[in-house]
Amino acid sequence: MKSSQNKVTTLALAIASLVKDNCHLSIGGFTINRNPMAAVYEIIRQKKRGLHLYAHSNGQGVDELVGAGCVNRLEIAYAGSGRFAPTCVRFRRAVEKGELKVEDYSNYQMTLRFMAGAMGLPFLPTRSGLGTDIIKHWGFAQDLRNNDESLPKQKLVTIDNPFGDWCDSPKLVLVPAINPEVTIIHVQQADRRGDARIQGLTFADVEQAKAARHLIITCEELVEEDFLKQEPDRNQIPFIHVDAVVPITWGAYPTACYKHYDYDPRYLNNYRLAAEDEERYQAYLTEKIMRTADHQEFIALNDDEHLKTLIADPETGYATGLKRDR
Amino acid sequence: MKSSQNKVTTLALAIASLVKDNCHLSIGGFTINRNPMAAVYEIIRQKKRGLHLYAHSNGQGVDELVGAGCVNRLEIAYAGSGRFAPTCVRFRRAVEKGELKVEDYSNYQMTLRFMAGAMGLPFLPTRSGLGTDIIKHWGFAQDLRNNDESLPKQKLVTIDNPFGDWCDSPKLVLVPAINPEVTIIHVQQADRRGDARIQGLTFADVEQAKAARHLIITCEELVEEDFLKQEPDRNQIPFIHVDAVVPITWGAYPTACYKHYDYDPRYLNNYRLAAEDEERYQAYLTEKIMRTADHQEFIALNDDEHLKTLIADPETGYATGLKRDR
C-alpha cells in the first residue's frame, strides 16, 4: 500500500522483495548521469536473471546489467555512455552474439511510452518514426507478442489523422504505453514516505516513476517531510506512487548526481577497457561487484582523495576543473 | 522573432499589437487565481470584439471579457468563480440569451488540447467523455467548422484502441489540439527576454503558453536573467516561446497571485452583485474599467489599507486570516 507510512528500507530488501527474476524493470537516468547504480549493482549481486529492461538512453546502468547477464530482453532508444563509450561495449557484444533480444525506439518514442503509462493511456501519438525501419523492424516478433500478455500486440501503429490535415499532420505513429512492474530511480532528496525532489534535469524519470506498478526510490539525502513541503514547487514525485525509499550516498556513482558529485572519468574509462576483454570483464565483475557486500564497500574501493576530486561545486553542480581525459 | 532580445513593453502596446479583433485568444489562471486580469481589463478598454476565447476553468477573466462584449465564441470546461459565483453571472446571461456561442469540454480535455498544441500534435487521447453529451453535443456545428479553417473539422473523435485491450482501454476519445494565436498568462517572475517562473500551481499555463503562436507574459516582478538562471529547476517557460514581457504589479488582481497577494473577496462579491443587474453592471464597467486609464489607476481605486489586508503571508503564500465572508 502506497500510503503515507514510513517506507525506508535497505537496498538489499527492496531489490529482493520487488525485483523478481524475469520481471519487467525500468531504470532512470541518462547515459552517465543519475543512473540508479547502487541498485544496479545490488541486482547484479543478487544474480537476478531474465529481466525485461526498459530504458531510453541509459548507458552505464544498462550496460552493467547486460554485462552481468541479468537481462534477456531490452527495449531502448540509445545504448551509449557519451564519450566514454559511444556504443556501450557489453551491450554491443551481447547483441552481436545474439544473446540479447533488443527492440529499438527513438528517445521521444520511449519517453512518450513511459508518459502514456503514467497517464493511464494505452498509447500516445507522434510524427517521429514515419518512414523509418524503427516502424518496420520489430525486435519481438508477432508470435512472441501473441504469446506474451506483458507485450503490446504491435510494436508501433501508423494511422491517418482523424482530424484530417489539422496541425499539418496527415499521419501519426502511435507508441504503446509501458507500465513496468518496477521502476528504480535515484534522486537527490526524498522523505520517509516517498516524496521526492530531483535537482537538475529530470530526464524521463518522473514518467518512468509514475508509469510503474512498483517504485523504488534511492536518494542521496533522506530529509524531513516538512523540508520538502516548504518548497513543493521543486518536488516532482508525491509519495502516493512510491513503494520503497532507500537512502544511499554516492548512489549514482560512477555516474553523476548533479549538485552532489560528478561522473568518475577514471572508473568509466577503466570500465570500457575491462568490458572490451572477456577475462578482464569477469575479473571486474568479481572484484568490484560480487566481492563487495554492498554499495558502501564498493565506494570504499576508492581512496577518499579520489572521491574528493568528484565532489560537485555547489554553484555549478559539477566538479569544476575535474581532469576528464582519462 | 522570439530570440533573446529585450521584450519588455507596455500592456497597452502588447495588447494593441498582438490581440486583434476576432483573434483566437487563450488566457491562463484558474477561477480566482492568477488570471491575467490587467490584460483582461486592457482588452476591455481597447474595446476588442469578436474574440474566440479558449480556457479550461477561468472564472473571473472569462466572465469580465464576456460581460464587456469582447467574446463571440468560447471553448471552455468550467465557468465559475468558486464560492463567489458557482456559475459566472455574465457568462450565464450571455449563453441563456444566445449572445455567446459556447462549446463544452472537460478540464482534462481542455488541458490535453493545449498540451497537444504545445507538443506539436493534432490530438491527444483520453478515456474522459466516453458515453457523454460532451461528445454528442457540438457548440459549433459541422457547417461552421467546414467554413472556418481555424476550427478542427470535428469536435471530438472516438476510436477503438489500435493495440486491442492494451491497458484495458478498448475505446479512446481523441481531443483536437488548440494553437491559440495569442496566449496571455500572468506569472510571479520573468526576465527581459521572457524566461518565466510560476510559483505554486501552474494550472495549464505552461501548456497554454507553449501552444500559442504569440505569447504575452505579464509578471509581478521583472528580474535579472541571472537571477532566474541561478535556479533553473524552478522556471517553466524559456524565452524562445515569448513575444512580450509586461511587468505589472497586482497584475492578477482581483484574483490571487500565490506568494504575492490573495484574491479580493470584497471585489469579487461586489462584482457578482453588479453582474446580476444590467444597470449596475454598465456602471461597474464605466467606473471601474473604462474610466481608469490603466491597471495602476484601477488598483488605485482601492485605499492602501484595504490592499494591505490582501498581501500574502510569505510562509503560507496567502493572506492568512483574511476576512472572506463578504
Place this chain on the structure above:
Amino acid sequence: MVKKETDYSLREMMAIAAAREINDKEIVFCGTGISMLAAMAAKNISAPQSTIFFETGAIDSRLEEVPLAVADSRVMHATAVNGGLAEAFATMQNRFTGSRVVGILGAAQIDIYGNLNSTAIGDYQQPDIRFSGSGGACDVASFVNRTIVFMQHEKRKFVEKLDYFTSPGWIDGPGGRERIGLGPGGPEAVITNLGILRFAKESKKMYLAATYPDVTAAEIQQNTGFTLDLEEAEEFPPPTAKELKILRERCDPQRLILD
C-alpha cells in the same frame, strides 16, 4: 418541505455524512464548497491517513483555512508537490493511483443510475438555465473507482432523463460502463439534504439507504422524480458532538461554507 429545529444544520449533516464515506488511506478528490469540508472533516476525524487532492494539481495540501475554490492559494500550501492540471488528471487516469481515488462531486441533475448533469437545463444551444459545465467532473467520474455525489433533494433535480449528460455514473445499468469503454467503479452514495441514497449491486439503480432524523422515506420519494426502492432505508445516525466540534472549529470556523 418542512424542516424541524435541530442542533445542527442540514449542511453540517451533509458534510459529516460524506466524511463518514471516506476510507482511511484513500486519495480524496474534492471540488469547491461542501466537498472540501467533508474531506477536511474526514482527515480530522476518521481518515487521518487520507490524502486531500485537487484537480488544479495540489496533492496533500495542508489546509489551515478552508479554500473557496480549488485554485485558492490555500490549496498550494505545504503540499507534497505543486503541479498542474495535467499531473492531477493523469493521477486519476493512471491505473495504479486512480484506483485509490474517491471523488466527491455535485450536480444540477442526477438520474436513477447516478449519471450527472452540471452543464445546462433545456436546449444546449440556448439553455433555460446554464451552469458552470463539467470542469473536472466528467474526468473524475470517468477515471476513479468510487464517487460520492452531493445533491439538493428536489424532484426537478432527481430526474428520469438528464437534460445534458455531463458525467458518467452507471450509464444504463449493469455492464453499462464497460460497454462504453470505461473501467470499473462508479457512484457509491448520493448525499442529499434529506438522506443517503446508494446503488443496488445488481441493477445499479439508486435506492434509499438512510433518512435523516425527522425525515420520512415518503417525503424523500415525493422529492424524487423517479421511483426509489425504500425497503432498505434506515435512520441515519446524527452527527456526534465530536464530529460537529471538529467540523465547526477546525474546518470552517468562519462558516464560509457551512452558512
Place this chain on the structure above:
Amino acid sequence: MVKKETDYSLREMMAIAAAREINDKEIVFCGTGISMLAAMAAKNISAPQSTIFFETGAIDSRLEEVPLAVADSRVMHATAVNGGLAEAFATMQNRFTGSRVVGILGAAQIDIYGNLNSTAIGDYQQPDIRFSGSGGACDVASFVNRTIVFMQHEKRKFVEKLDYFTSPGWIDGPGGRERIGLGPGGPEAVITNLGILRFAKESKKMYLAATYPDVTAAEIQQNTGFTLDLEEAEEFPPPTAKELKILRERCDPQRLILD
C-alpha cells in the same frame, strides 16, 4: 587516404565548418562530441544569439566546460529551464519553435538523400556491428527544419542503401518527406573529414559543395559509395586564426573532444 601536415587538425576543421553553418538566433540541437564543439564555437564566433539546446531538457546552457554527454551535469548549469526529455522533444515537434531549430547529427551510414543509419550493420536481429541506436536522432530529423550531419568519409559509410533506416533525410527525393507525412525541412549539409556536401534543390541528391585544402574532388568520390555531382565543388576556406583560437582556448582547452 594520405593526410598532409597542416596547422590545424581535421577535427578542428570539421568543428569550424559546422559552426559556420549555424545562423544567429537559431536554436541549436547538439549531440555528444564534435557537434557540441561546433555549437559552442558558433555561439562564441558568428552566432552569439544562438541558443544551445539538448534533448535531455537543457535549454540555453552556459557551457563553461565541454560536456562529455548530453546528460553531463555541465549542460544543467545556468540554463533558462531545466526540464526533461518530454519538454525537449516537444520543443522540436512544436510548430512554432521546431521551425527555428537546427539539428546537428552524426551517423554510421548515410545515403544520397541524407537518410541516416545509427543502429546496425548487417541483419537487425543479429547484426555484424551494433551501434547505439537512434537516441534522439530520428526525432530531430523528423521534426526540425534543418539538420547538419557529421560523417567520417568512407565508402562503406556513404552507401547506396542503408542497412537500417534510423533517421529520415529527404527519403527518396522531391516530395519524399511529405509523402510519408513529415513536415518541410531536412538535411542541408554533410560535413566530413574531407569536405562539405549539400543537397540539390530539385533532386534532393547529395553533391559535393566544397573540398578541404589539399583534398581533391576525385579523392572524395573515391571514398563515396554513390556517384556525386562534383561540378559545384569549391575549395573550402580554412579556419581563421581567430576561429581556431576560440575553438581551442574557449571551447575545448583540455582537448577532450578535439583529440
